[in-house]
Amino acid sequence: MRAYILRRLAQSVLVIWAVTTIMFFMFRVMPADPTAILLERGLSDEARNALLEQWGLTGSLWDQYVAYLGNLLVGDFGSSFLYRKPVWEVLTPLIINTLWIAVPGLLLGAALGAAIGTAVGWARRGGKLERTGIFLATVIRGVPNFVIGIALLTVFSSTLGWFPGFGMGDPGQNVGFARYFTLDFLHHLALPLIAVIIYFMPENLLLMRSGVVENRTEDYIELVRAKGVSQGRVAWHAARNSMLPLITWLFPALAETIAGIVVIEIVFSWPGVGRELVLAVTRQDYPVAQAAFFLLAVMIVLANLAADLVYGKLDPRVVYK
């Protein structure tokens, strides 16, 4: 077991290194001069070279690469070209904002999906409930997340005016940590959160339904039934055993969610990491774009690692080697 964890850890480090390297060369090989945006404001050659030096953009590609890796090891992402601040300072509040819609959205989506999925999986095969459930889940799963966002925005914000559809809070409200505990914040949170829930529910529903269908014909279910307990309790037995794939799916899903809600953040102008990534790329603010991308990749690797380890804890049939 310990050998397995060590091997998986080493593997994760290797993967992160590989992704970082690919990304580094992608950003450097592309012909783009980050000082170009500043030149327009009248920058002398001297000042330009000083800036390049400061940003670690001088010397051979190899030197730059070594310097970059060295800085990463000590957690230094450099400074943003645009904000003229360390990247960490720019990204930290944005990460928290993203987590605010990603984590509750994913959990609520999973819980709702699991509940409905159990009902659909337990329904009579080929019956009305099963067919409607599968059909609706598959169709909703096919709705692109920006279409979900646009629909929510038009109906509940522009037309009905129930929720604000822009940003995280009205100007002049609390700033800093206190803002997360205001009604105004929750009011702004509602629509993007609902969008994430709708986006993630169908996949959970279908996963849970497959699990329940697979389990309901197992012998142990017959045994539970023979004990004479109610239908609901029998279904619960099948549901509990179907949660395993769902739980392991949740970890990588969280990482992918954070990456995938970029579009939802854009629709609702929610100041998160994903939106900043899109903005940084279009503004050619590469240190920010690179760091945002790196953090997302690390999250996915860690999530996969956690999923593998948790799976073994939950399912005694899994043997590590």
Add this chain to the structure above:
Amino acid sequence: MNQPSSPDAAAIRGRSLLGAMGQSLRLLTTDSFAVVGLAVLLLFVVIAISAPWIAPYEPFKAMMTESGRLNRLAPPSSAHLLGTTSFGNDVLSQFLHGFRVALLVGLVAAVAVGLISTIFGVVSGYFGGYVDDVLMRITDVALSIPTLPFSIVAVALLGPSVENIILVITILFWRNGARIIRSAVLTERERVYVKWARAAGASHLHIIMRHILPNIVRVIFLWVTMSVAFAVLTEASLSFLGLGDPTVISWGQMLNTAFSSGNLRTAWWWVIPPSLALVLLVSSLYLIGRAYEEQTNPRLRRR
């Protein structure tokens, strides 16, 4: 006469790949959801092919009113069945041309993804050993690339064009397919008839073409169908984020223009057609994919 009459010979001969493909496609017609999906898909293909002939105007042509002013945001009328955009373009013409981009990106990317993941999966799963180790470590790295962020960065750096979007989608989605196909190959490889054929002196190529591939055709089809859906979704998302090919019109781009010009609420005739078409297309693909899923997982079959 070398008539292969013994049962051994029949077992070694295996199945024809084309026959297995035809059989898999026919299986779809037994699933009513998949039939609905196929019908929608067929309709979309017909519209995509005939788009230049049935579209009333050029997609980027600015429409003028009789008084010579730009015909902005006109609601549906007999001249413009789906109204006009804030730039005075005919929505119906843009919408019809959008079918072409969606299906082009979807199909080309899916074929590329299908080929690469099948080759990767089969080589890795069938030969095993070092080859498998190296190929699987490569997929490990590929799998930890965050999908949408990578496509945003890559398309922005390479330049937004249909070719680059297809390239990026292919780079992204072969990895999951390779994993799925590899595990399907692993189970097939251990089957008795494969060992039998091998013992009887069949070549690796023969075993792969006539024993392994025909039996995993459904898994490959499932992955190709899902890839079309992912490709369409990725292209639409990129275009919606403003990273679409500016020279061709796509549904994501229509929605991007409507969104960024602040006309979501008023210009429903501009927003609803592309949204609905995207939902219909992707859902139909998922409905077809679901039918394969039920077929490939024997535990899901009705008992």
